[in-house]
Amino acid sequence: MHIRTFRAASLQDALEQIRHQMGPDASVLHTRQVRDGWMGWLGRTYVEVTAGLKDTGGLPVIESREERRQRETDSRVASHRGVAAPSVCGSVNATHEDSTGIPLQLQAYREELIHSGVGPTTAQRWIDATISFAASMGDASGRGTPWLEHLQRTVGRELRIGSPIRTQVGDRRVVALVGPTGVGKTTTVAKLAAGFRIEARRRVGLLTIDTFRIAAVQQLRAYAEIMDLPMEVVEKPEQMRPALDRLGDLDLVLIDTAGRSPRSDARIDQLVELLRSAQPDETHLVLSCASSATSIETALRGFAPVRPTAAILTKLDETSQTAAVISAVVASDHSEGVPLSYLTNGQQVPDDITTADAESLLSRLLPAKVMVPQLDAA
Ligand SMILES: Nc1nc2c(ncn2[C@@H]2O[C@H](COP(=O)(O)OP(=O)(O)O)[C@@H](O)[C@H]2O)c(=O)[nH]1
Ligand SMILES: [Mg+2]
Structure with missing residues (x-):
């Protein structure tokens, strides 16, 4: 040869x-x-x-x-x-x-x-x-x-592109964000909260079950105070319903969760139980594009019991290599894939977030940047 x-x-x-x-x-x-x-x-x-x-x-x-x-x-x-x-x-x-x-x-x-x-x-x-x-x-x-x-x-x-969160005045929607530590869940909750509160003029509330770290609660509380949003902290499943009832009058409740190691079954079980008591309408799995292919696979497997309805990709600004994350979420022979809802591309709240679109994802995924032809509606 x-x-x-x-x-x-x-x-x-x-x-x-x-x-x-x-x-x-x-x-x-x-x-x-x-x-x-x-x-x-x-x-x-x-x-x-x-x-x-x-x-x-x-x-x-x-x-x-x-x-x-x-x-x-x-x-x-x-x-x-x-x-x-x-x-x-x-x-x-x-x-x-x-x-x-x-x-x-x-x-x-x-x-x-x-x-x-x-x-x-x-x-x-x-x-x-x-x-x-x-x-x-x-x-x-x-x-x-x-x-x-x-x-x-x-x-x-x-590629499955999911719909962004749809809110309606007077019909409360509960949306939870889950995912590994440090991927940008709290920051994304803040971006979404600001967008819906300021742009869409919705009544938004926050709820956190991130109680492992005091600093994590304070991080969300700081956003709640700046945006003047009601916020609840929940530590145990039995506190969930009363907390949600106190936020009953809103159009959107965003639930921030503790970043759990997808390898820790006990903590995932705890999260499943807490979320079951919340019965969210949507659960978005947050994945960082800066993570390795292995940690993305581990996160997808580890958080499967939470039954994510969509995935949010964060930190697109930190890497040009989105191939690993995109190939992990697309449909394949043994997985139907997870629809993508939002993409985030920076630390700025509220600006650095967009709804997911196939064109920008493909231009990052595939070998060279060329004009993407009209995609067939999937
Ligand atoms: N570059 C970049 N950093 C981000 C993005 N989203 C979040 N971060 C940063 O990632 C770090 C962890 O974010 P945080 O929201 O606390 O993560 P969490 O542990 O999942 O709640 C913080 O320094 C954020 O500013 C993003 O889209 N791009
Ligand atoms: Mg957090």
């Missing part, structure tokens, strides 16, 4: 080099983004793609002396500038397939997805679905539309 690593300013360019120099049967083995310069500072970002070719008795493309000279000149210029220049410019759609039948370009996207935190099974499922989707659109070769657009449409159909 021949294995070679190519560097270029863009994935597209690297694929062109591979296709030209190794031929259409090459498989993408690995892609990564690299930065040169000291510790990644002051350097340029480029793409490094490793490709392999099964031994078939020599490389299929024999370089002419002229091509070789050109490539060497390109490399010298590139290394001088700190960026490997593509040796070939030309068509941008690398549609060639390897022996598995997966177009080279999609293989590279699959590697990038995995690299950015999507599980290998999910990444492969998306690629397979993209090929079927393209075929169903009469574009099996991927020549009509860029593969990235097909990929976006495919993943877009799996």
